Amino acid sequence: MKKLLLLAGIAALIYACGGGTQQNDPASDDQTGAASTTPAPADNPDGVGKFKDVQVPEKLDAALAQKGESVYDMKCSSCHKLSDEKLVGPGWKDVTKRNTAAWIMNFVTNVDEMLNTDPKAQAQLEICLVRMPNQNLSDEDARNVYEFMRKNDGVQ
Numbered sequence: 001m002k003k004l005l006l007l008a009g010i011a012a013l014i015y016a017c018g019g020g021t022q023q024n025d026p027a028s029d030d031q032t033g034a035a036s037t038t039p040a041p042a043d044n045p046d047g048v049g050k051f052k053d054v055q056v057p058e059k060l061d062a063a064l065a066q067k068g069e070s071v072y073d074m075k076c077s078s079c080h081k082l083s084d085e086k087l088v089g090p091g092w093k094d095v096t097k098r099n100t101a102a103w104i105m106n107f108v109t110n111v112d113e114m115l116n117t118d119p120k121a122q123a124q125l126e127i128c129l130v131r132m133p134n135q136n137l138s139d140e141d142a143r144n145v146y147e148f149m150r151k152n153d154g155v156q
């Protein structure tokens with residue numbers, strides 16, 4: 001019986017999370033309808049948002065990474081570990097290898113639209129069952145956090 005309840009609970013969660021993934025969008029009220037003019041082709045590696053094809057130098061920018069680390073400490077560490085272990089969200093190990101720079105920067109600055117339209121973001125949502133809340137990152141902080149992720153992935 002307990003198991004059944006648990007299952008029912010999970011089903012409810014999936015349903016709740018999946019609400020956004022059902023395409024009754026794009027005129028959903030809390031999102032700027034105007035921003036959804038670009039449809040997301042299923043295979044767009046950069047996702048949806050303002051960032052496209054972001055070029056990153058090979059070498060780590062330690063100053064940016066350090067700023068990114070403080071953003072992580074304040075706004076991300078409650079849900080993301082730096083290892084590959086899942087907390088509320090996926091662990092960040094290899095996150096920069098799974099996704100392009102632009103995808104990550106779009107995800108963290110445009111999370112609602114990404115979760116509503118991007119197949120990779122939706123796949124994570126199905127695993128985590130929690131919609132990542134919008135963290136209101138500036139473009140600059142998105143870049144800083146990305147640099148910190150690169151550092152975490154061993155870039156020197």
Ligand code: HEC
Nearest residue numbers: 075076079088089090095108124125128130131132135145
């Ligand atoms: C309340 C919990 C929570 C907080 C806080 C949070 N996230 Fe997330 N994050 C998630 C969840 C859950 C997912 C998986 C996608 C989904 O289900 O929404 C995720 C996914 C991600 C992904 C995609 C990971 C992958 O492997 O594809 C990135 C990148 C990310 N978050 C960055 C951030 C950054 C940067 C911050 C801080 C500024 C942050 N997150 C804060 C819960 C959180």
